[in-house]
Amino acid sequence: xxxxxxxxxxxxxxxxxxxxxxxxxxxxxxxxxxxxxxxxxxxxxxxxxxxxxxxxxxxxxxxxxxxxxxxxxxxxxxxxxxxxxxxxxxxxxxxxxxxxxxxxxxxxxxxxxxxxxxxxxxxxxxxxxxxxxxxxxxxxxxxxxxxxxxxxxxxxxxxxxxxxxxxxxxxxxxxxxxxxxxxxxxxxxxxxxxxxxxxxxxxxxxxxxxxxxxxxxxxxxxxxxxxxxxxxxxxxxxx
Amino acid sequence: xxxxxxxxxxxxxxxxxxxxxxxxxxxxxxxxxxxxxxxxxxxxxxxxxxxxxxxxxxxxxxxxxxxxxxxxxxxxxxxxxxxxxxxxxxxxxxxxxxxxxxxxxxxxxxxxxxxxxxxxxxxxxxxxxxxxxxxxxxxxxxxxxxxxxxxxxxxxxxxxxxxxxxxxxxxxxxxxxxxxxxxxxxxxxxxxxxxxxxxxxxxxxxxxxxxxxxxxxxxxxxxxxxxxxxxxxxxxxxxxxxxxxxxxxxxxxxxxxxxxxxxxxxxxxxxxxxxxxxxxxxxxxxxxxxxxxxxxxxxxxxxxxxxxxxxxxxxxxxxxxxxxxxxxxxxxxxxxxxxxxxxxxxxxxxxxxxxxxxxxxxxxxxxxxxxxxxxxxxxxxxxxxxxxxxxxxxxxxxxxxxxxxxx
Ligand SMILES: Nc1ncnc2c1ncn2[C@@H]1O[C@H](COP(=O)(O)OP(=O)(O)O)[C@@H](O)[C@H]1O
Ligand SMILES: [Mg+2]
Numbered sequence: 001x002x003x004x005x006x007x008x009x010x011x012x013x014x015x016x017x018x019x020x021x022x023x024x025x026x027x028x029x030x031x032x033x034x035x036x037x038x039x040x041x042x043x044x045x046x047x048x049x050x051x052x053x054x055x056x057x058x059x060x061x062x063x064x065x066x067x068x069x070x071x072x073x074x075x076x077x078x079x080x081x082x083x084x085x086x087x088x089x090x091x092x093x094x095x096x097x098x099x100x101x102x103x104x105x106x107x108x109x110x111x112x113x114x115x116x117x118x119x120x121x122x123x124x125x126x127x128x129x130x131x132x133x134x135x136x137x138x139x140x141x142x143x144x145x146x147x148x149x150x151x152x153x154x155x156x157x158x159x160x161x162x163x164x165x166x167x168x169x170x171x172x173x174x175x176x177x178x179x180x181x182x183x184x185x186x187x188x189x190x191x192x193x194x195x196x197x198x199x200x201x202x203x204x205x206x207x208x209x210x211x212x213x214x215x216x217x218x219x220x221x222x223x224x225x226x227x228x229x230x231x232x233x234x235x236x237x238x239x
Numbered sequence: 240x241x242x243x244x245x246x247x248x249x250x251x252x253x254x255x256x257x258x259x260x261x262x263x264x265x266x267x268x269x270x271x272x273x274x275x276x277x278x279x280x281x282x283x284x285x286x287x288x289x290x291x292x293x294x295x296x297x298x299x300x301x302x303x304x305x306x307x308x309x310x311x312x313x314x315x316x317x318x319x320x321x322x323x324x325x326x327x328x329x330x331x332x333x334x335x336x337x338x339x340x341x342x343x344x345x346x347x348x349x350x351x352x353x354x355x356x357x358x359x360x361x362x363x364x365x366x367x368x369x370x371x372x373x374x375x376x377x378x379x380x381x382x383x384x385x386x387x388x389x390x391x392x393x394x395x396x397x398x399x400x401x402x403x404x405x406x407x408x409x410x411x412x413x414x415x416x417x418x419x420x421x422x423x424x425x426x427x428x429x430x431x432x433x434x435x436x437x438x439x440x441x442x443x444x445x446x447x448x449x450x451x452x453x454x455x456x457x458x459x460x461x462x463x464x465x466x467x468x469x470x471x472x473x474x475x476x477x478x479x480x481x482x483x484x485x486x487x488x489x490x491x492x493x494x495x496x497x498x499x500x501x502x503x504x505x506x507x508x509x510x511x512x513x514x515x516x517x518x519x520x521x522x523x524x525x526x527x528x529x530x531x532x533x534x535x536x537x538x539x540x541x542x543x544x545x546x547x548x549x550x551x552x553x554x555x556x557x558x559x560x561x562x563x564x565x566x567x568x569x570x571x572x573x574x575x576x577x578x579x580x581x582x583x584x585x586x587x588x589x590x591x592x593x594x595x596x597x598x599x600x601x602x603x604x605x606x607x608x609x610x611x612x613x614x615x616x617x618x619x620x621x622x623x624x625x626x627x628x629x630x631x632x633x634x635x636x637x638x639x640x641x642x643x644x645x646x
Pocket of ligand 2: 047048049
């Protein structure tokens with residue numbers, strides 16, 4: 001399988017000159033296309049730091065990162081922004097959406113940045129709204145949506161640009177268990193049916209249980225990396 | 240898309256937008272109204288002063304203005320008159336010969352220095368409406384060998400229509416000039432300056448007096464509207480040989496008037512400047528708040544691939560739009576009083592009438608509708624908002640998404 005993410009000996013030290021905090025130490029990872037990977041570990045173990053570095057939002061103190069075969073650790077700020085637009089989808093813990101745009105416009109936004117044609121945008125927005133089950137909410141603004149609905153729009157938006165993978169930092173952290181499970185269903189569904197690659201961090205055991213690969217961080221070190229069949233299948237799995 | 244985002248963001252916080260827009264609106268309205276009053280009053284004053292005597296434009300022989308001597312006179316030929324008269328927007332041309340003279344009333348043995356103006360009665364009347372200023376006696380005509388004199392001067396010399404005035408001066412190239420003339424009429428001027436020194440002779444007789452037959456010292460031009468000064472000046476200059484002639488606008492002829500106007504305008508700029516500074520600080524405060532509140536949003540937008548430049552542009556547009564809404568509102572609202580007082584000028588009443596009387600005017604203050612009064616405010620607000628937008632722009636260019644999202 002194609003390797004979409006490769007990290008080589010990543011080191012991240014905060015405040016190196018005063019009281020150094022080693023957030024990541026010697027992290028070597030390879031993530032293949034189509035994987036559904038959870039990064040887990042206690043609070044402060046370096047999950048967010050790792051996702052930010054993989055996503056090119058933050059730069060490591062040492063080591064290199066390749067995404068889709070390109071070394072992002074060698075890119076300038078504006079190259080990185082442009083690269084993120086076409087290659088990486090993001091879902092953050094909360095407040096992902098542009099408050100003044102409707103659900104539909106939020107999903108369309110990245111495609112506008114990519115200069116995609118109007119017809120193509122309309123088609124894809126429609127598909128994605130159906131995929132996240134929010135056709136009837138397409139004209140609602142984020143403030144009119146529940147937290148779970150907002151996260152579903154965020155997933156749709158992340159997917160709109162057809163990125164190589166989606167990074168999600170604790171996407172269910174602010175959701176009740178029903179909404180969390182619903183969001184995970186959608187993610188699993190996309191992964192299973194369309195081969196969308198997900199890398200997400202979580203400390204929710206029910207979410208961890210449904211991941212196919214679980215990488216555990218402890219004090220910035222990779223403590224374990226386990227691939228396994230899912231315990232629960234998505235609800236609408238055709239199998 | 241940038242436009243859509245900018246517009247939606249403006250309507251995002253209606254209260255804040257409302258306050259900002261009203262502040263700008265208030266500033267623009269005050270500025271337009273104050274400047275318009277000021278400009279209108281000055282325009283009226285200048286029009287009045289210019290129409291008394293100097294005209295909008297004067298044509299002289301080269302160096303006349305500097306030397307103020309009849310030795311720099313020139314021949315006003317029919318061809319010359321025609322080529323200038325044909326220029327667009329010119330209302331009237333009066334050829335004059337002017338020189339200082341000593342005026343005596345022999346029966347009273349008093350004397351005064353006067354400005355003796357030889358002019359064509361008909362053309363002078365077209366130019367300055369001199370005939371309307373006759374308060375005693377009658378207006379003169381071309382062939383008369385008689386003078387008109389200003390009211391103040393006549394009073395000083397104790398002269399009435401029908402009396403004789405003796406004039407002594409120096410003529411062209413040092414010739415002796417002397418003559419005795421009956422006084423045909425007394426003219427009254429608003430300006431005290433003019434009122435105590437003007438004496439008029441018909442052009443032909445004045446040329447004879449100064450021993451300068453066929454010569455004039457200046458051709459005085461009035462135009463339909465002061466606003467056409469520049470183009471008409473240019474066209475006149477194009478008609479004349481610049482090595483022989485000098486052409487001057489009223490602002491060059493009366494630089495002290497321009498100065499007084501500018502000093503007066505400065506008096507307006509200070510309070511308006513303070514108003515704008517205060518309002519700018521207010522807007523700056525809301526911009527800082529807006530920038531702080533939207534750190535997370537800016538971070539998400541750069542994270543998902545919106546370039547910093549585009550994002551900065553959106554925020555700049557937003558700020559400038561806000562300003563322009565305020566400006567449009569301010570201009571529209573100001574049009575009401577400015578338009579009203581243009582057609583129904585404010586009467587300053589008795590208390591000011593004396594000041595205005597000096598200039599022969601009613602104490603009225605009309606407002607001006609000059610377009611620059613309005614668009615200059617738009618430019619000022621555009622510049623202010625653009626400068627204030629630098630704060631979020633710099634913030635966006637420096638933004639570190641990871642740190643911004645922590646907050
Ligand atoms: N900007 C920062 N400055 C200093 N220390 C930081 C900063 N960001 C994170 N850290 C530290 O780095 C470690 C890893 O943090 P983080 O990646 O946020 O962990 P997690 O997401 O697993 O909770 C923690 O000890 C945290 O305190
Ligand atoms: Mg975290």
